[in-house]
Amino acid sequence: MELFTVSIFIVGLVTFTLVWMPLVSKKTGVSYPLFYFLGGILLYSFFPAVLPDPLPQDNEMAALRLTELIVIISLMGAGIRIDRVFSFRTWRLPLRLVFIAMPLCIAIAAALGYFILDFNLAAAVLLGAVLAPTDPVLATDVQVGPPNGQIESEHKFTLTSEAGINDGMAFPFTWLAITIALISAGDETSFLHWFSFHVIYQIVAGIVLGYLFGKGVGYLVFDVSKRYKFLKALDGFLAIALTFLVYGLTELLHGYGFVAVFVAAITLRHYEKEHEFHTTLHSFTDQIEKLFVAVLMILFGGAVARGLLEHLTWPLALFAIGFLLVIRPVLAYMSLMGTDIQKKEKLGISFFGIRGMGSLFYLAFAFGETEFESEESLWSVVAFTIALSITVHGLAATPTMSYLRRKLPKPKA
Numbered sequence: 001m002e003l004f005t006v007s008i009f010i011v012g013l014v015t016f017t018l019v020w021m022p023l024v025s026k027k028t029g030v031s032y033p034l035f036y037f038l039g040g041i042l043l044y045s046f047f048p049a050v051l052p053d054p055l056p057q058d059n060e061m062a063a064l065r066l067t068e069l070i071v072i073i074s075l076m077g078a079g080i081r082i083d084r085v086f087s088f089r090t091w092r093l094p095l096r097l098v099f100i101a102m103p104l105c106i107a108i109a110a111a112l113g114y115f116i117l118d119f120n121l122a123a124a125v126l127l128g129a130v131l132a133p134t135d136p137v138l139a140t141d142v143q144v145g146p147p148n149g150q151i152e153s154e155h156k157f158t159l160t161s162e163a164g165i166n167d168g169m170a171f172p173f174t175w176l177a178i179t180i181a182l183i184s185a186g187d188e189t190s191f192l193h194w195f196s197f198h199v200i201y202q203i204v205a206g207i208v209l210g211y212l213f214g215k216g217v218g219y220l221v222f223d224v225s226k227r228y229k230f231l232k233a234l235d236g237f238l239a240i241a242l243t244f245l246v247y248g249l250t251e252l253l254h255g256y257g258f259v260a261v262f263v264a265a266i267t268l269r270h271y272e273k274e275h276e277f278h279t280t281l282h283s284f285t286d287q288i289e290k291l292f293v294a295v296l297m298i299l300f301g302g303a304v305a306r307g308l309l310e311h312l313t314w315p316l317a318l319f320a321i322g323f324l325l326v327i328r329p330v331l332a333y334m335s336l337m338g339t340d341i342q343k344k345e346k347l348g349i350s351f352f353g354i355r356g357m358g359s360l361f362y363l364a365f366a367f368g369e370t371e372f373e374s375e376e377s378l379w380s381v382v383a384f385t386i387a388l389s390i391t392v393h394g395l396a397a398t399p400t401m402s403y404l405r406r407k408l409p410k411p412k413a
Contacts, residue, residue, distance in 0.1 A: 015291060017294075041305045066292075073289050077282065095165075096339070101328070102132050105132050121180055126181075129174040130359045133169070134354055142156065214246075217238075222277075316384070336350065
């Protein structure tokens with residue numbers, strides 16, 4: 001049976017089922033990625049011979065590009081949904097998670113990887129870096145709704161903005177692991193170069209280019225179109241065009257494209273905040289994102305069924321469970337201490353440190369830059385952590401958000 005024909009059929013089937021999936025998720029209280037993940041396991045368990053190879057180790061470039069695409073589309077969607085204007089005061093909670101909890105998570109995961117799991121230093125730092133970011137792709141059930149909707153709760157805003165920020169902020173730590181590996185292999189690089197280029201320049205370039213693109217597109221869409229009606233934007237496809245433009249140019253100029261896309265989305269979102277066109281942009285990106293998520297979840301489930309966890313040991317499994325259910329929640333909760341939100345809300349924010357496609361992207365990216373020891377073990381432990389997150393958070397998201405909605409005071413406008 002022709003592989004391309006089978007692949008087209010699966011994509012068509014996935015797209016068809018997405019029409020009813022929001023209703024199924026609402027009725028069951030289960031996040032929709034979990035259904036496709038389990039579906040992928042079943043498909044590849046019964047029909048492995050007629051399906052494309054899903055293992056990322058065998059298709060590193062495909063794994064890298066597909067996860068890269070879904071992350072940047074999700075970042076654009078997350079930015080468009082956020083109604084709150086950026087300031088250090090109003091964004092204090094996600095900034096605490098990103099600049100306090102995330103580095104501590106990386107440090108502890110790296111220490112455990114080095115001293116307990118017997119990874120070398122580069123692999124241990126990479127383990128911490130790829131598991132650090134909260135995923136914007138699989139976290140939609142705990143994030144804010146469409147733009148200009150009802151006033152959103154603090155916990156949903158925090159989880160949305162954290163996912164948007166830290167998927168870019170994890171890049172310097174991934175490059176730190178790559179730098180350590182390169183130095184160990186005798187390559188001519190240094191920690192000074194890492195800090196000046198991969199930390200300072202690439203972050204600043206991402207922020208500046210994202211802001212300029214967001215402002216420029218906002219001016220074209222909302223100001224110029226008022227004077228020249230034929231330039232009026234009607235199609236949500238603009239969101240994808242902006243995503244690719246800002247990401248592509250930023251990467252060509254060696255900035256962090258993830259940072260640029262999120263900043264561009266936030267900037268465009270607040271250029272003319274109440275305009276109904278933002279709803280059109282959100283609707284289009286949301287549909288594209290759902291399709292990508294469903295297909296990638298089937299492939300990920302297939303990879304698990306085909307042996308992605310083959311090198312998972314009990315120490316690695318216990319580390320993943322501890323990281324997801326203890327280390328992230330505890331450190332996130334500690335980073336939120338001293339803020340004025342209620343304990344229930346802090347617990348909810350701390351628990352939903354969802355791991356997903358961003359982790360697979362960073363792992364594939366690092367392996368494409370240089371060789372690491374224990375690559376198979378890293379694939380297995382990261383995949384197990386993601387699978388655990390899809391399952392635990394997928395089952396817990398809807399009931400937890402419903403509980404918080406009932407128990408917490410109504411957010412003020």
